[in-house]
Amino acid sequence: MAADTAAPTERKRRLALYTLCAGTLIIILDGSVVTVALPTIGRELDFTRSNLAWLVNAYMIAFGGLLLLSGRLGDLLGRKRMFLAGITLFTAASLLCGLAGSQELLICGRFVQGVGGAMASAVTLGMIVTMFQEPREQATSIGIFSFVAAAGGSVGVIAGGVLTEAVGWNSIFFINVPIGVVILVAAVRLIEPDQGLGFGTGADLVGAFLVTSGLMLVVYAINKIESDGLGSAGTLGYGALALVLLTGFVLRQAKAGTPLLPLRMFRSRYLSGSNGVMFLFVAGLFGFQFLLALYLQSVAGYSSVKTGMAYLPGPVVIAVISLGCSAKLISRFGPRAVLLSGMVFTAVALALLGRVPVDASYAVDILPSVLLLGAGAGLALPALIGLAMSGATPADSGLASGLVNTTQQIGGALGVAILAALAAYRADTLLGEGKTPAEATTGGYHVSFAVAAGLEVLGILLAAVVLRSPKASDAGVSAVAAPAGAPVMNAEELTVPSPNEN
Incomplete structure (x- = not known):
């Protein structure tokens, strides 16, 4: 009888997980879908190059700026409430963007999309780790979330190219509307309501x-x-x-x-160290997604659709690893070992791209790196996210989730900006030395890919030093039980201070 009662609850939790991941997916897709469609939007709405950049900037400023606040508000007001409000706002803004006939209206819609995306994204991971508290279940659910987070950008490149060329740029926004409505209906029915702490504990x-x-x-x-x-x-x-x-x-x-971000949270070196490693990891990974797309289109002459298809093996590998075996590997070898292995794969892949020739063969020069990067992301992200969230209490899980997302966004944006600037500077230097435009552009990417590989190496060193398991002699108190192979956290690290302690 008990089994009959438990089965629907387990099924409901699983469907709730898929609903949360679907919400994350449409938000991640939106960023890369729009990037592919920018040239078409610019031509049809007469954007100047500087104004066109605001289609990306308006979204990123709102999204990156509000993640941390949204995560804390989720803890105070209720994470389900924040998720529903965010998806509603994102869906409505997507409709506005699709209907926009002017530059001003489209930029405004993108800003509102960023606000809604931040509200929903900031609390998603916190809800997942709260719903799945058993270590193996949690590792599996984080693996599913990580697949969405890692593969969503590449899938967006493919979808953006296909939709823009087949239907028109408006379709990249309109497609969010029915999907958003389905997610809202499912979230209302499947996600259990949670009681927020109230503004008195953190306003x-x-x-x-x-x-x-x-x-x-x-x-x-x-x-x-x-x-x-x-x-x-x-x-x-x-x-x-x-x-x-x-x-x-x-x-x-x-x-x-009553601090918005209690500094006591950073006493956990798993939370602090994991966010530092995350910053370096995504700086290199996002730089790869951006720079390789530019190389394939500007040097290799790929169309937007062909560029998207070139990325396709990456999400496939991410799916196989993060959905199929990451939880088992983390349980067997521990998150630190799995994280280090994934980052080594990523560093090697970026180093290989740092030698790509002007007349590259996809099968020989590009595909191996795409496959290695897929393996690296599939291994590293679930382990890294699990470590980052392990230092958060249930009351602070929304804030910890917002912090992880903020680290990803700021690290990714900074990585892309700096690597793109380095590529442009090196290309200009090589042009001045008499190289052809193709040779100069490729030379610029060589430098940026090498720097991206260096960022991964720094992340590996930081993870090796900071995320090591504490020695028994260092604990001072009895250790809290952990899954086989997982880092042993001592009780002091997991103690929940009162909300007013800082």
Whole structure:
């Protein structure tokens, strides 16, 4: 009888997981789908190059700037409530973008999409780890989420090329509407409601202003790197102002009675270290997605559809590993070992791309790296996300989820901006030395891929040093039971201080 009662509950949890991942997928897809469609949108709505960049900037500024705040609001108001509000706003904004007949309306719609995307994305991971608390179940569910997070961008490149060429650029936004409605209906029925902590345990309006405006300026300064250069007055000025605001935020959290981001969370070196490793890992990984697409189109002469298809083996490998065996590997060898293996694959793949010739053969020069990067992402992301969330209490899981997403967005955006700037600078230098445009452009990508590989190596070193399992002699208190092979966290690391402690 008990089994008959438990079966529907397990099925409901599994369907809720798929619903949350579907919400994450449409948000991730939106970024890469729009990137592929930018040239077509620019021609049809008469965008200048600088204005066209705002279709990306408006979304990224809102999305990256609001993730941390949205995660905390999810803890305070209820994570299900925040997810539903975010998907509703994202879906409505997608309809607005599809109907937009002017530059201003489309840019406004993209900003609102970013707000909705941040609200939904920030709490998704927190809900997943709360729903699946048994170690093996949690590893499996994080593997599914990681597949969506890692493969979504590549799938978006494929979908964007097909939809734009076959139907028109409006379709990349319209397709979100029915999908968003289905996700909303499913989320209302499948996701269990949660009781938020209430504003009395974490309402810090000053901190909210400081961190949101600071993160928005960080994203804006990053985007200025590509247009104005890394050392320009605008880039440095906005970056300095962002640093002042974020420093003020940290100081505020140290003194506030009810901080937005309790600094006690960073006592867990798994949470702190994993976010540092995540920053370096995604900087190299996102740089690969961006730079390889440019190489294939500008040097190899691929169409947008053919470029998307060139990425296809990557998501397939990610699916096989993250859905098929990552949970078992993490349980058998521990998340740290699996993470290090994945990052080694990624570093090797980027180093190989750093030698790609002008007249590259896809099968010989590109495909091996795509496959290795798929394996690296499939191994590293589930382990890394699991480690990052292991240091969060149930009450702080929304905030920890928002922090992980913020780290991904800022790291990815900074990686793309710096690597693109390095590629452009090196290409200009080679042109001045008499190289052909194709040779110069390829030479620029060589430098950027090599730097991306270097970022992965730094991440490997950081993970090896910071994410090691504590020695028994260091624990000082009895260890908390952990799955076989998982890092042993001591009880002090997992203690839940009162909400007012900072």
